[in-house]
Amino acid sequence: MRKLKLLLGIALIGIIAAVYFNYPKLNLISGYASKNMASSVNIADRDPTDVTVDHDEMPLINLSDCEVSEADKSSTASVFGLMPRTSVYKEGLGAVLTNKEFPKHNFDIVPNRFIEKDTLPFPYGNQGIIDTILENVDYDKLEVAFVNAFNDPEQKTKSLLVVHKNQIIGERYIRGFSKDTKILGWSMTKSILATLYGILEFEGKIKMNDTPFSEEIRMKNPKGNITINHLLRMQSGLAWDENYFKISDVTKMLFLDSDMALAQRNKNVIAAPTEVWNYSSGTTNLLSGILREQFATHQEYLDFPYKALIDKIGMNSMLLETDLSGNYILSSYGWASTRDWAKFGILYLNKGDWNGKRIFSESWSDYVAKPTINSNGTYGAHFWLNAEGKYEDIPTDLYSVNGFQGQRIFIIPSKDLVVVRTGTKEQTDEQFNTLLKEIIQSIR
Incomplete structure (x- = not known):
């Protein structure tokens, strides 16, 4: 029994030490997951489940859990419930990883776009592609x-x-x-x-x-x-x-x-x-x-x-x-x-x-x-x-x-x-x- 208590004590100390030394990293892990999710969903129109699969392929990032809110175009991620970070999307500006100082984008203006009439095929336009077969290509x-x-x-x-x-x-x-x-x-x-x-x-x-x-x-x-x-x-x-x-x-x-x-x-x-x-x-x-x-x-x-x-x-x-x-x-x-x-x-x-x-x-x-x-x-x-x-x-x-x-x-x-x-x-x-x-x- 004494040996078991000793082993449990050592294990507990190890867990406490691991949490202590890695806790600051949780801010970065949840920050990455939150930011990438909000951007991927709102900019690339990707499904949150597919984005999560991408996160699963990355060491540490796969420890995060992410919740998406369609109502306010935000995403909140945490690691085992610790160090939650929220990212908020704004049309024209993308998603920002918020903090205590700024809970959202800190300004109202957005970029103007200068999209011209598109009548040409790629690359000078987006009306299809030229499908001519090039003789020098195998x-x-x-x-x-x-x-x-x-x-x-x-x-x-x-x-x-x-x-x-x-x-x-x-x-x-x-x-x-x-x-x-x-x-x-x-x-x-x-x-x-x-x-x-x-x-x-x-x-x-x-x-x-x-x-x-x-x-x-x-x-x-x-x-x-x-x-x-x-x-x-x-x-x-x-x-x-x-x-x-x-x-x-x-x-x-x-x-x-x-x-x-x-x-x-x-x-x-x-x-x-x-x-x-x-x-x-x-x-x-x-x-x-x-x-x-x-x-x-x-x-x-x-x-x-x-x-x-x-x-x-x-x-x-x-x-x-x-x-x-x-x-x-x-x-x-x-x-x-x-x-x-x-x-x-x-x-x-x-x-x-x-x-x-x-x-x-x-x-x-x-x-x-x-x-x-x-x-x-x-x-x-x-x-x-x-x-x-x-x-x-x-x-x-x-x-x-x-x-x-x-x-x-x-x-x-x-x-x-x-x-x-x-x-x-x-x-x-x-x-x-x-x-x-x-x-x-x-x-x-």
Whole structure:
């Protein structure tokens, strides 16, 4: 009996210790589950049960329970009843993870949309697709790539779309998804942010060597040496911990902060610009805050991405979510259909020309695809690269738009190719290399 009591006591101490050390993480777990559920249901029109299945595939997140309220478009999640978090959706702005300070969106205005009359087929419109058979494409070989991508249950592919010569040559979706389903791009949204800066540069309103911090800061603080270019290349020297498996800078920003533009702005300088390369979602949201400073009003800031880029190239399904302070969360929260994500890749394949309209300068696509110092040839300016042959069987001119869980837009200029892959599981470099190799082998 004494041994049993001792064992029970040890077990109880273990449970108490586990709860004590992991309790703060519950805030992040329930926060992720709540936010993802509210966005998926209200933006992508997904069934809550299907979203829960996605959560079940993620360690820790599968510990959460989520309740959805259709009446107020909200979702509340908790872990064993502990640390409940609520997210609230607002049309045009997406869902926000609320806190004690802000129980809902903190402002009334929403973005205006600039949707033009649609009379053309993809990509310059949404009236179907061109179904001409391209003579240089072996469609049987292309089918092999699609079968391998979808038939392997471990890959968790949701959609795959291949564009050659501005024409869709292959497209497939899993059950429950279609060409109209909005898919969260996660960090693919970072490349949307970069493009907005490319547009401002093309319009002569900003330069890459501009220093975004105030004159007072520049006189007293080494942050004054940081340029827009340094921030776009993730080489500012500002401290940041991008770790999604613990309480870190990025998880605190996404699941606790009301104003995400401040998360990295308030960090210390740990190196001079260009000395280190450090991937940072905080940098992207800092840039979103700096972008907001370029406009006289909040309304102009909210309108700009849609007016200057998104609706201008017919990405009409896209929605960018904001934080509680009205900043676009361009590090992570951009939603669009697979076809609309493909349009973004096509814009870059055509070097900023959209059916005769110039969106950004022809040199901008070269700028974002130029390797950044200390990134080992893997990163440009908010775009990922193959400059050092990470994908060994794929041309080194490939550059890509990358997001969590294997969301990708691959742009391969030398093959006149854009490939969009979305899913619920990250893929290895070898898996992506195989997929792209099989697609390329189908083109003569």
